Amino acid sequence: MTLTHSKKDNNHLPLTPIIHPWIKGLVANASLLHDAVAKFSSPLNVQSLVPFEENIRAFKSIFDKYQLKHRVYFARKANKCVTYTKQAAKLGEGVDTASFEELAQCLEAGINPAQLISTAAVKTQRLMELAVDNHVTIIIDNLDELALLEKVTESTGKQANISLRVGGFTMDDRTLHTRFGFSISHAQKLILENLAHHPMLNYVGLHFHLNGYSIPERAAAIGQCIQLIDLLAAQNVKTFHLDIGGGYLVNYLSDRSEWENFHTELKRALLNKRSELTYRNDPLGIVKIEDTLHGEAKVYPYYNEVHKEGFLESVLASNVQGYDQPIHQLLRDREIEMRIEPGRSLLDQTGITVARVAFRKHDSDGNLLIGLEMNRTQMKSSSADFLLDPIHLPQNSIDSYDGEQETFGYLVGAYCLEQEFILLRKIKFQAMPVVGDLLVFVNTAGYMMHFFESQAHQFALAENVFYEENERFSLDS
Ligand SMILES: Cc1ncc(COP(=O)(O)O)c(C=O)c1O
Incomplete structure (x- = not known):
């Protein structure tokens, strides 16, 4: 049985994160990250x-x-x-x-x-x-x-x-x-x-x-x-x-216009003037009364x-x-x-959160959901959403895939709640994630990793490792 790709969304808006060279190097060496997650379990907090x-x-x-x-x-x-x-x-x-x-x-x-x-x-x-x-x-x-x-x-x-x-x-x-x-x-x-x-x-x-x-x-x-x-x-x-x-x-994003566009387009989406940017048009804290929006999204100012x-x-x-x-x-x-x-x-730039794909499915409205081996308390701050594009690291290279493989979906976690979304924003994937692929969330060391982490369902807390020059990961100690 195959999973259908979510239809193309030409209005998709990127939020491109700034990425430190140590993270770029590690992501380029994907097998190292796959091995680390196999050893330390998912999700894994990797820091430097x-x-x-x-x-x-x-x-x-x-x-x-x-x-x-x-x-x-x-x-x-x-x-x-x-x-x-x-x-x-x-x-x-x-x-x-x-x-x-x-x-x-x-x-x-x-x-x-x-x-x-x-x-x-x-x-x-x-x-x-x-x-x-x-x-x-x-x-x-x-x-x-x-x-x-x-x-x-x-x-x-x-x-x-x-x-x-x-x-x-x-x-x-x-x-x-x-x-x-x-x-x-x-x-x-x-x-x-x-x-x-x-x-x-x-x-x-x-x-x-x-x-x-x-x-x-x-x-x-x-x-x-x-x-x-x-x-x-x-x-x-x-x-x-x-x-x-x-x-x-802290400045998390590389492009001012992406950040400004996102806010403009989020409001248009909430007024049903364009396709949604967030799950079921989540307002990220903006209040809609009749056809009027009040306030701004309650999110950290990621671009500065x-x-x-x-x-x-x-x-x-x-x-x-x-x-x-x-x-x-x-x-x-x-x-x-x-x-x-x-x-x-x-x-700033000292940590990433890495999680393994556990499943793909559709919700009752047909939205693609990618289930990760993590829960949302393992990447959560007081901001209504973490507005940085994650990196998809497939087990096998996706270099050969063309634009036709693009798909759009949402990342969900392991708690048994309807609200259990790792990110509320709709994410564009270059190719359909496969079970065992990794998702990398950049720049999560400040507040995201630990401030709200909980052990509901008795899930173990994520391990914290530090990445060293010799391509080794050592546990926090
Ligand atoms: C007393 C005090 N000092 C320092 C901080 C750190 O603030 P930040 O992480 O925004 O630099 C906080 C954060 O709540 C605080 O309450």
Whole structure:
């Protein structure tokens, strides 16, 4: 019995990913990937330290350009592999940990505690004790955390280094909403009245992390922190560092027009003005009321011209209210150590997810479905869809196939839900995938691999391997 090809769709829109040379090399050596999946099972997360190091160096080059004291703290919540944390430490940088387990694993890996910080959103007594015991700087978010930390320092007799999380900055007469941190005025009062002369709690710096990707909002937040730092300095209270958190945009796509077209055409599809781009015309978060669309697709902005170190540089080159010099000069003049906590952006191009084709079939509407040996929690972020074209790696070469073999379909996974789609977008295949072929999803190390992975149906979690120059794969350790 043969499977019919889905009819040609001349309106298909590509979203071509940027692909790092290490990934290109590996994909060109398909038998190596087929062997790796046979050995480690499907799906397999394959990663590389080469771009990770390049990304760290790129951020550092900006700080060096402006002669700023700095440290890059890799936000390891974006990917659970301990290999990255060890590499960041080896390069003299730091790791931002978000739980007891993340911190404990870094300490067990032998990372110098001076290179670790704890930004956990909920800090248990156990976490506080571990951090205090090892002199790890703790980012304090609220008064209850502070009270617990004080208790821990009293019972252990050890002092704690604390950085205060601040938030609720103002811009254009509005408050930037957040559920995190103290307002600038509250922080000022707390530092001057409670921390400046505390016998056990050492105030060492300020921290913030902003939601979203606005450069002006980050600049405004830094400006308000500098005002506070100056005010404290006038009272002889020194601030050693300013930590501006993560959120440096990544550019995933190679073509601006592809990205813009996709959004235009998605809306046309939702209004039934063209063939669908997503499964059953999924709106990706756009709301349709009668014949009107509201809002934009709730997806990560995959195409960005200002990204990673360029994004950081734009922040540092900004001017802020109340001062005549740009941010980098304000910070250099005050000899403040700049800290950043990039997660996604340090993982740009460091990983791929590889899955094996298990079956092909049609749904009740006749859509072609390609079933993969993976589930959607193994490649999922808060974005409504991962908008990059995957790579089809057949077991046998498809070089000889002509355009007539093209087919269109959707990728589905192993959970027993109607909604179990690996990608919601309709995918073009150069030829009909065959059982045993591989699908490669590029640039998935940041958040996609681990953030939402679950073990429903008792499926094993994907293995994580690092690809090395000698064509070897070593397990994360
Ligand atoms: C406190 C903090 N720091 C750093 C990050 C990392 O952000 P990104 O991966 O966008 O760089 C996050 C992400 O949620 C965060 O909450």
